Amino acid sequence: MLKRFFRYIRALLMGKLDQMEDPEIIINESLREMREIQIKNREKAVQAITQKNNLQNLVSQEEKICADLESKATTALKQGNRDLALQLLREKGQHDATLANMKTSLQQAIDTSEGVKLAIQRAEEQFRVKTAEALALKANMKQAQIQIAISKALDSLQSDETSQSWDRAEERIRNMQAEAQARNEVAGTSINSKLAALQDTQVDAQAEQALSDLETKLGLSTPQPAAQTTANVSTGATAPETDVEKQLNELETKIQQTQTGGANTTGAGT
Numbered sequence: 001m002l003k004r005f006f007r008y009i010r011a012l013l014m015g016k017l018d019q020m021e022d023p024e025i026i027i028n029e030s031l032r033e034m035r036e037i038q039i040k041n042r043e044k045a046v047q048a049i050t051q052k053n054n055l056q057n058l059v060s061q062e063e064k065i066c067a068d069l070e071s072k073a074t075t076a077l078k079q080g081n082r083d084l085a086l087q088l089l090r091e092k093g094q095h096d097a098t099l100a101n102m103k104t105s106l107q108q109a110i111d112t113s114e115g116v117k118l119a120i121q122r123a124e125e126q127f128r129v130k131t132a133e134a135l136a137l138k139a140n141m142k143q144a145q146i147q148i149a150i151s152k153a154l155d156s157l158q159s160d161e162t163s164q165s166w167d168r169a170e171e172r173i174r175n176m177q178a179e180a181q182a183r184n185e186v187a188g189t190s191i192n193s194k195l196a197a198l199q200d201t202q203v204d205a206q207a208e209q210a211l212s213d214l215e216t217k218l219g220l221s222t223p224q225p226a227a228q229t230t231a232n233v234s235t236g237a238t239a240p241e242t243d244v245e246k247q248l249n250e251l252e253t254k255i256q257q258t259q260t261g262g263a264n265t266t267g268a269g270t
Contacts, residue, residue, distance in 0.1 A: 023137070023141050024138060024141060027134045027137055027138065028134075030130070030134075031127075031130065031131065031134055034123075034126075034127050034130060035127065037123070038120070038123050038124065038127055041116070041119060041120055041123055042120060044116060045113065045116040045117060045119075045120050048109065048112050048113045048116050049113045049116075049117075051109050052106065052109035052110055052112070052113045055102060055105055055106040055109050056106055058102055059099065059102045059103055059106050062095055062098060062099040062102055063099060065095050066092055066095045066096055066099060069088050069089070069091055069092035069095065070088075070089075070092055072088050073085040073086075073088035073089045073092065076088060
C-alpha cells in the first residue's frame with residue numbers, strides 16, 4: 001500500500017496521474033503487486049520450511065544421542081558399573097528434555113510450513129483467477145473503447161448540420177426553379193416569343209383551313225361564310241388607329257379575303 005501511495009505521489013508530481021488512472025494500467029499494477037506478494041510469501045515459506053528441516057535434523061541428532069547414551073548405560077550395567085550407568089542416564093535425561101522441547105518446536109514448524117504451503121497454493125489459485133479476470137476486464141475495456149470510438153464517429157456526423165445542409169440544398173434548388181420560371185416569363189414577354197407564338201397561330205389557322213377545305217371537298221361539312229367576320233373587323237374599332245394598328249387591321253383584312261377567296265374557289269370546283 002505504501003509503495004502504491006508513493007507511486008501515485010510520484011505520478012502526481014510528474015503530471016501523470018491521469019495515466020495512472022488508466023484501467024489497464026491499474027489492472028497490470030494490481031497483478032504486479034500480487035506477483036510481488038506471492039514471491040515474498042514463497043521466500044517466507046522457504047525460510048519456514050528451512051527452519052523446519054533444521055529442527056528435524058536437530059531432533060534426529062538428539063534422538064541418536066539419547067539412544068547412544070541409553071545403549072552405553074545398558075553396557076555399563078551389564079559390566080556392573082552402576083555409577084557410570086547412572087551418570088549416563090542422567091545425561092540422557094537432559095537430552096530427553098531438550099528433545100521434547102525440540103519436538104514441540106518441530107511440530108510447530110511443521111504446522112507453520114504446511115500453513116504457508118496452503119497459503120501459497122491459495123495465493124497462486126487466486127492469482128490465476130485474477131489473471132483470467134484481468135484478461136476478461138481488458139477485453140471488456142477494449143470492446144468499450146471500440147464502442148466509444150464508434151459512438152464518437154457517429155456523433156461526428158452531426159445530424160443537425162446534415163439537416164441544415166439538406167435544407168440549404170433544397171432551398172437552392174427552389175431558387176433555381178424560381179429563376180428558371182422567371183427567365184421563361186421574361187422570354188415570353190419578348191418580341192421574338194410573341195412572333196413565334198403568332199407564327200404558331202398562323203400555322204394552326206392554315207392547318208384548320210386546310211382541314212376545313214378537305215372536309216368540304218369530301219362533302220363532310222358545308223363552307224362557313226366569312227362576311228360576318230369581315231364586317232366585325234370593319235366595324236370593330238372606332239377609335240383613331242395608330243400606324244401599327246392600321247397595319248394589323250390591313251393584315252387581318254388581307255387574311256380574311258384570302259380565306260374567303262379560297263372558300264369560293266373550292267365551292268366553284270365542286
